[in-house]
Amino acid sequence: MIAYMPTIYPDELVYSWFCRYYVHSGCFSHKMALQELYCKKSDYLNKEFIGNLNHGAIEQIEKIYPMDELVVDHTMYPQYARFIPLEQKKDALYRLGHEPCDVHHLFCVLPRNEGEQYLRFCPMCTREDRERYGEAYWHRKHQIRNVSICTKHKCRLKESTVPAKSEQSYTFFPAESYIGNSETVIESDPLVIQFSEYLGSVFDAPMDFENDVPISSILYDGMSRTKYLKPSGRSRYTKMFADDMSEFYRSIGMCNVASMHQIQRALLRDYYDFSVICQIAFFLGMRAEELINPSLTVEQIQQEQNSHYMKEVVTVDWETMDMEMAPILEKLAKGVYDGTGNENGRPERVSERLVYREMGLLGHQLENMPRCKAIMERYTESYPESWARKIVWAYRKLKEEGEPFHWTDIRKISGVKKKNMQSVIPYLGKHADVETVDRIVKWLNVC
Numbered sequence: 001m002i003a004y005m006p007t008i009y010p011d012e013l014v015y016s017w018f019c020r021y022y023v024h025s026g027c028f029s030h031k032m033a034l035q036e037l038y039c040k041k042s043d044y045l046n047k048e049f050i051g052n053l054n055h056g057a058i059e060q061i062e063k064i065y066p067m068d069e070l071v072v073d074h075t076m077y078p079q080y081a082r083f084i085p086l087e088q089k090k091d092a093l094y095r096l097g098h099e100p101c102d103v104h105h106l107f108c109v110l111p112r113n114e115g116e117q118y119l120r121f122c123p124m125c126t127r128e129d130r131e132r133y134g135e136a137y138w139h140r141k142h143q144i145r146n147v148s149i150c151t152k153h154k155c156r157l158k159e160s161t162v163p164a165k166s167e168q169s170y171t172f173f174p175a176e177s178y179i180g181n182s183e184t185v186i187e188s189d190p191l192v193i194q195f196s197e198y199l200g201s202v203f204d205a206p207m208d209f210e211n212d213v214p215i216s217s218i219l220y221d222g223m224s225r226t227k228y229l230k231p232s233g234r235s236r237y238t239k240m241f242a243d244d245m246s247e248f249y250r251s252i253g254m255c256n257v258a259s260m261h262q263i264q265r266a267l268l269r270d271y272y273d274f275s276v277i278c279q280i281a282f283f284l285g286m287r288a289e290e291l292i293n294p295s296l297t298v299e300q301i302q303q304e305q306n307s308h309y310m311k312e313v314v315t316v317d318w319e320t321m322d323m324e325m326a327p328i329l330e331k332l333a334k335g336v337y338d339g340t341g342n343e344n345g346r347p348e349r350v351s352e353r354l355v356y357r358e359m360g361l362l363g364h365q366l367e368n369m370p371r372c373k374a375i376m377e378r379y380t381e382s383y384p385e386s387w388a389r390k391i392v393w394a395y396r397k398l399k400e401e402g403e404p405f406h407w408t409d410i411r412k413i414s415g416v417k418k419k420n421m422q423s424v425i426p427y428l429g430k431h432a433d434v435e436t437v438d439r440i441v442k443w444l445n446v447c
């Protein structure tokens with residue numbers, strides 16, 4: 001039973017709000033606070049969204065704030081869902097507030113790069129919050145991918161020590177305790193400021209739940225006013241565009257510049273990453289308003305659709321694509337394999353299907369990319385071996401938690417079916433020490 005919920009602050013992350021709830025409610029342990037809010041021990045929680053709340057918590061929270069409002073105004077939804085197709089956008093809104101869901105199934109959440117690993121804060125906002133509210137909190141706008149400054153104060157954001165991604169064991173890190181006093185560095189590059197303000201204003205704009213204008217059409221329209229699209233509208237110079245754009249963003253010190261492949265996909269309408277699309281639009285000189293409130297006619301949308309049949313001036317350059325994709329694939333595969341990239345932290349088998357889906361590749365494209373293919377081969381394993389790894393992982397996780405547990409807990413957390421249990425035995429030795437293997441085998445033999 002939730003005793004008392006503090007008021008949520010403007011632009012505060014729900015995660016931050018729950019951290020403050022934990023501090024103010026008098027819950028003496030994380031476990032207690034977690035039980036009041038969430039469903040079960042194994043529920044993962046995501047700092048950018050809300051997580052799988054229990055019914056009681058939803059009911060009580062809805063008395064104060066409707067779930068939809070919380071999702072739109074207090075999670076990173078306006079970033080990840082901004083450019084996805086309308087139906088998908090509505091579906092994501094509902095599911096984020098009402099159903100247990102893995103956000104990776106709702107939209108694309110790219111792996112985190114350098115500079116995006118920890119929750120960030122603005123030293124000046126912190127000072128103001130402390131004066132005004134008596135405490136600091138985690139702001140959403142400081143967490144937008146690829147934005148390096150606070151758009152309100154034009155000063156550089158600082159990284160805290162609190163990991164931004166979801167973790168295996170969830171912890172409340174209230175901003176007040178994790179943000180110290182730090183010096184303010186004002187950003188001097190006008191382009192960095194302009195770019196950050198651009199992303200900030202797109203992020204802040206109300207979400208459109210009525211019109212379904214494909215983002216690829218909007219970008220096509222923007223591109224048609226530049227040298228990157230032939231006046232006939234029938235061929236585009238994607239390679240030149242990608243090169244110029246990359247040079248531009250590197251010159252302002254941005255590290256996560258959209259790749260040629262990401263640009264191609266965004267232009268061909270199956271890619272909706274916020275940062276990639278904003279990078280393209282900003283570089284094309286499009287006004288933020290064009291992204292937020294597009295005023296395209298049906299004919300203009302149709303024209304863009306027809307353009308999908310046009311010939312690219314450059315055909316796919318497999319060598320470059322392979323080089324570009326290999327590090328991304330390596331990161332994805334590793335995260336899936338050891339679980340660090342998965343929402344619940346559980347290791348998974350790296351299947352081709354998953355890789356094709358997550359990387360947005362078309363059938364058999366991996367065949368043309370030897371570096372990527374080699375990575376895939378390195379991660380290939382049989383089902384029984386992947387089950388063995390899951391069981392070892394679940395065993396270690398439960399052991400770490402330090403409470404007594406039963407064999408069925410391992411089964412539940414690992415997700416391995418009972419009938420498959422025996423087949424894992426030959427693989428245990430490869431992934432655990434002798435003592436752990438002994439323990440697990442003993443268990444397997446009695447269950």
Ligand SMILES: [Zn+2]
Nearest residue numbers: 122125150153
């Ligand atoms: Zn600020």
